[in-house]
Amino acid sequence: MKTFVRSTLALALATAFLPAISVHAQDKAAPGQVATAAKAVKPGQKTADLLPFHATEKLLPNGLKIIIVPTGLPNIISLHIPVQTGSRNEIEEGKSGFAHFFEHMMFRGTKDIPADKYKDILTATGARQNAYTSDDLTNYHTTFSKEDLETMLRIEADRFQNLSYSEADFKTESRAVLGEYNKNSANPISKLFEVMRDAAYQKHTYKHTTMGFLKDIEDMPNQYAYSKVFFDRWYRPERTTVIIAGDVEPQKAIALVEKYWGKWQRGKVQPAVPAEPPATGAIYKHVPWPSPTLPYVTVAFHAPAFSEVNKEHAALRLLLNLSFGSTSALNKRLQQDEQKVDQLFDFTPDNVDPGLATIGARVKKPEDVVYVRDAILKTVAGITAKPLSDKELADAKSALKYGVIRSLDNTEQIASTLVRFVHYKRSYATMNQFYQLIDSLTPADLQAAAKKYLSDDSMIVTTLSNTALPAEVSQLPKLASFADKSTGAKFDMLVQKSALPQIRFKLVFNAGAANDPAGKEGLAALTAAMVDAAGSKERKIDEIKKALFPLAASFNGLTDKEMTTFSGSVHKDKWDDLINIALPQLLEPGFREEDFRRLKDAQKNALTLDLKDNNEEELAKERLQTNVFAASPYAHPVLGTIKGIDAITLDDVKQFWKQAYTKGALKVGISGDVTEAMQASLQQALAKLPEGAGIARIAAPVGKVSKGLEVEIIEKNTRATAISLGQPITVTRAHPDFAALWLAKTWLGEHRASSSHLYQRIREVRGMNYGDYAYIEAFPGGMFQFFPTANRARQSQLFEIWIRPVAPENAQMAIRVALTEFDRMVNKGLSKEEFEITRAYLMKNVFMMTATQDQQLGYAMDSQWHHTPEFTKMMRDNLSKLSLAGVNAAIKKHLSAENLSVVIIAKDAADLKAKLVADAESPIKYNSDKPRELLDEDQIIGKRKLNIKAEAVSITPASKVFAD
Template sequence: MKKLTAYILPVVLLAVACAKQPQVSEQTTTDTSAPATATTTTTPAAYDANMAFGPDKVVELKQPESNKVIIKLMFKNGSMVDPAGKEGLTYATARMITESGTKDMTVSQIKDKIFPWAADYYTNVDKEVTVFTFAVHKDFLNEFYPIVRGLMLNPAFAEADFKRVKANQLNFVDQVIRASSDEEYSKKALEDLLFRGTNYQHMVEGKTASVQNITLEDVKNHWRNYFTKNNLLIGIAGNYSTDFLNKLKADMAQLSDVKPNIPQAGNPNKPNGIQVEIIKKSDALGSAIFTGAPMPVTRSADDFAALMVANSFLGEHRKSYGKLYDKIRTTRSMNYGDYSYIEWYDNGGSFQLPNPGVPRTSNYFALWIRPVQIAEGLQKQYAELKDIDVGHAHFATRLAVREVDNLIKNGMTQEEFELTRKFLRSYIKLYIQTQEKQLGYLMDSRFYGRQDYIQELDRLLANLTVQEVNNAVKKYWQTENMFITIVTDDSEAEPLKQALLNNTPSPMSYSNLVREGLPQEVIAEDDKIANYKLNVKDVKIVDSKETFK
């Protein structure tokens, strides 16, 4: 645990700096007597996220010393409300609101006007919510606000803008997701497999055929029916007046009065053994691996804090002290990093810290194994490996699953627990370094039936025991039944399929030079990993051209 000890100090110092920011409070206009922070009572795992949304539902974060104002408008809809055959409609509608201007100004005119104010606005669509964010210096709030109001109440929905937005969206589902990042591709493919047959299956951007089916009239109708005052949560942070907030509330009350029929979120499928889909594509440089297993716990439950400790110990996103990172990257130099997750991590390829604005009620535990080398590449690099059939994917998958299995069976030691918990209590403060992130996490808290998730989480972590963490791991994690998606080169697909189906031993393929420098204990562990039995029941090969259709 020396690596973790060394990592904690800089994180603690940065977290302390963040903690010195002005203290703020938050309240909901529906209950102005509510305390700024919640009690430590257990929040039930079963909750109705719809309760957080509706007329006059507001989260405030007053910061009188701030020079900015942040407005967030969170709608309870997301891609799960997309009609069958028009998957991607929520995404297209949100994009049209922000990328088509207002009845009075084109989008180009808006961008020119707000540029001197250093103002910004954007949208993010996830499975269950769509969030619009507006940010501006307080001195320009009164000039910026008519644009905010116009975009939300009187979007232009211009035909030329629709053609552009739709073309970009179709290009993403047709080309970008398959070509730009195999890591992101494997994550989206896992969700397609994990939630197959439910309203969680499709990417928020939709599918090839469904995006082609979307019309401008569909967008207008979707705006009226699913971006309404009845499924809205308003968030506001910074230096603003009561009069301004009242104006914002009154204007948003002019949104459609339709009461949208929001469906229940689709539950993840239960895998029978380990089920694998290998997505083959030409000229892939490695094998990108993502695994997942249903997990019926979200931030709404106190057990989530215990799982956060175990998850961080196993492999915090983009951190080098985790077990997976240590075993796969540091010790064996197989790839750039390996991490675990207990909730969706939005745009993990770009962000070191988790983003708010993607709360979900359906959840799963996942492992991300960044691309490892394929046999074809190893053969070209090292003459001594010319006879191998499969690259590192089989070995790396076995290693990662075995680490989870070991944690389930053996648990964390007291020392490992204390160091990881200490790290986390500092690290989570970095989630809310900015006004925008603070407000976002407060709004997410309401979705999960909480008041202030970050503060509550700190108290939960403070009162945890190592036994509670180990019990939670045994209760919620398992390795016998999982989904795995692997994006790899077409030359690797069939040999990898056969190796997985037959549980063929998968000795680690080192170059002679690397092998000579390895400690004996690593070589001994490699032999155990190579023969570790995975409960593989089914392996399918899917052509990349056939995904997300």
């Protein structure tokens, strides 16, 4: 389950120009009326509507809103059920976090369909399901095959109307919610936004983030009675919309919704959210951070609420993105030219009530924080004094239009985008109206919004650092003080032709981090960055960004162990522009010294800060990979090592580019409404690449098989304990046993799926953490995504179990539970029922993995690399041929629950080592009653001998990890 917490940089960047979820309980259609949302368009008449679909809407007598959107894409339906309830509705003091909490509790089931039965139904349908909570909304979404629509509407209606949970279940889930808070606690930007919001608001519930205040989360186990009040108050049909998008017949779908949802009763009048009084003066807050990190500074202003009628909100967010986004002059100056910051971002959320518009930066040196803050304030002062040009605004509007269109390439994304707009007024028309409003904006509108909202009285400045900042940072200057006082070759090309107007291409080179020279670890990644983020010989990177901006086009790179992929995306109308602007970055890189210094710093920060210091989960996973493949070309992260990055020179980058990115090392793929002319122009451009076969392919790395359990404890000042364990396997997609092991790992620990066995035994039953998963292919970045990223094909792989952070006192028990369940699978195998259910799930789920245009092209390129058939066909064919005996035999052949490498991120490493070596019983305490059989099982598991020898446990300070 996802939690949309506004206080993350990732969300701020990911949601640029797409309104966050907000709500107004208004409907134009009378109860029972069916309306077609799209307007009739006469032949030859132009329409300003952005959405190309015809939607059908109906408001039921009980207040439930239905929106049906046939997308024209076959086989799949995406069901979204947004409820107008978020952290904004947590109006009682001491009760923050309940909207997010119910995102969890809604998966606890009902009397008729308890959680286990609900999970079994989802598994049988092959569906992928999740939910998220924002300030203003909780959305439950499921994507599945069209034939399962009635089943999904029936079970969803049951849990919305008949949710049932015991006090024990309530308390168990509270541990998981606390675990999620602990998981987020390693991210400094989360804490900074939490402090900023607390300071900015006096009465309004935006004072707390979606997660809620820590003291309230810790007190949740005592709030069982209040939870019933909250649910009864806010989960009602008049606050809920059922959105069905995909391969759907509107009238049949509406009839099914009426059948299962029509008897749901309206609620009582809900209490009002307290209004925030006007701001009365500038505020400064500082957040001392206990772990090493670069300092942050944010400048926020009270901003208007979302509106598709009033121009102020749209004008302000557009202006701030132009002034502080990736194409802005300030971004070029601070990040590229002066290299004072490695991140500059803006975030103007689209809340139902007035929110905070924020500009922020991560600063490289503490002594530059004041300089960067003042540069932001000077830019703010400038945009209030001088309007943008017509061209700048026109380019921004163009980027918005094409940016949205290019994302609408699959049913789930269409429904997800629609949800962001529907629930302001529970109307399909809101999205089109919002973009029509954008079209109407003038430079004067943007300047007027700036003058009204970007003022000293409404300003909140927040800083975060691990070390002391200059004393003057707390002395906020007036904005007026910054006022301007002056008057040829052919390549094999995989073509996936479709009707989609967005053209995507991938250039896959057989070169990656495994080809880094000794002592220069990180060279492959830095070379790719110098291609996609440092400009071409003709254009600097800021000029390229500005040129691509009105096209809503992109060109970026991805480096892995054995391949580097450059992906481009653009609307078909702008194909020639992308080829002429972006491809020269690969063909004739700029190789400027200032870009090299900037990107080298950024890569080192990504390794030391973003991975090592701020992300225990990904650190443990990455360290496990390098430990298992020690003394092989896989023995360092793709980002490299600190010593290796320091040693890289610009000449090293130039040489690697010349050797790696050659014609002979390249595979090309392209998809969308592709013409022969497009293929020819791409061929012609790529003919400028250097000649040659490229870097020789490495021999398949041989992983180290541990003798028993070999443990590395990385000592770090952290609130929770992260654990990853695994072993090398020779099974890749080209191996005959791949489908069998894929099925086994799916049953044991499907990524981010509550149906997985480990998830059920560790997270659901015991409430020990946020989730537990298993893999047979490397899955970096797993905490940020639901499906594997394509173009990470490898000759050697790793079986891995990922135990998400647990309370330190439960670390040993978590390992014992995981090994007990893993050992059960290895030695006893799957049952016939487990085999059949999991195979049926995978037969459908494989379509979810390749649902988007980018995934389809990426998986196809990977199939070329592995020399295998198209992925979905290969998997379905091989799954259909599997037998239970064959799967269990493959498990025994390739996996062992005894010989494993383990990586643990923990605070008190010496104490944990002593406990592991002592092998004493590890009890677990619950804050609610548990079944006798579980307690008996805990006693047995708690005494399970791990047999870890003292010499098999090493302790490494976090500062030493990936140092050389």
